[in-house]
């Protein structure tokens with residue numbers, strides 16, 4: 001025994017006992033022990049999840065074989081295969097082309113001060129263990145250190161267990177609605193997932209991706225544009241030759257509603273088109289009408305429904321007063337058989353205000369025929385009259401749907 005061979009001073013004895021206590025059966029020199037004389041590997045790009053190729057390498061001449069400890073953003077251990085031999089780090093990891101990690105699970109139950117030989121794999125392309133290298137692992141009090149030689153593989157690098165924190169790594173959420181792959185269900189869904197989404201064109205419908213325009217501002221946004229129209233004879237508004245154009249493929253009399261049908265989603269408020277009417281109800285049941293000649297309104301269903309094309313009551317509210325007259329009035333019913341239509345034909349949904357004292361109570365009538373004497377009413381005073389604005393350069397209207 002050591003103390004029999006040599007007479008020790010009290011201080012030397014104390015140090016020896018302390019060392020024995022800390023490092024079990026390790027020989028305890030008076031010089032530096034690896035557990036207090038290691039180099040730190042702390043770079044954030046050494047984390048296994050750092051997946052940008054940075055041409056980092058531990059094969060340079062400046063790398064010296066030494067005891068190393070992983071700290072900070074690099075992680076607290078060397079990376080390892082998950083389980084035993086399953087899963088491997090793919091290029092790039094820890095900023096390197098050939099990421100290195102333990103071939104087996106990281107040992108957990110080493111005695112402090114003992115060291116352990118282990119194998120590091122360097123993966124290359126799809127090969128998990130293209131090159132291997134022997135290293136040593138030592139358990140210190142509550143951390144591990146590793147004796148790492150210069151990487152045998154050019155551009156090989158020892159990866160740590162650190163997890164790279166990205167500001168928002170939820171790719172799906174970021175890209176939602178922005179590509180066919182991440183097509184959304186509706187504008188509402190996009191707005192719910194991305195509060196900062198702006199009005200514009202987005203991808204919708206994963207099965208058959210199409211582009212739609214979303215209003216992301218009005219009343220919380222989430223409105224899908226389904227219809228953009230103009231008038232066929234705005235200057236003679238009350239003549240039979242005046243109608244909306246184009247018209248959606250909603251179920252109206254083909255005999256009288258002689259206006260071209262669109263089934264292509266409008267990409268803006270001035271892109272004259274209409275989304276296939278069968279899809280409207282899949283986007284929701286609330287609708288909003290915006291026109292630059294009549295007030296903007298939004299309606300929830302009562303017993304009536306626009307998307308189901310069903311007569312009945314509506315609960316409408318004003319969104320914005322546009323016309324100069326009759327501010328804050330809204331319709332309260334949807335009817336389909338407007339007065340004067342031949343053979344009771346339906347030529348488009350008709351939004352009326354049932355309490356109006358006039359005989360005809362039309363507020364918005366989406367009429368699409370130049371064959372009857374009727375015309376597409378846009379009357380804020382809900383009396384089927386010419387109370388709309390007449391001073392706008394390009395009179396038009398839009399319908400939006402929301403869940």
Ligand SMILES: *[C@@H]1O[C@H](CO)[C@@H](O)[C@H](O)[C@H]1NC(C)=O
Pocket residue numbers: 185205206207208279282283
């Ligand atoms: C998506 O497209 C398919 C195929 O055109 C259609 O059947 C379906 O109704 C659409 N769904 C929605 C929610 O737009």
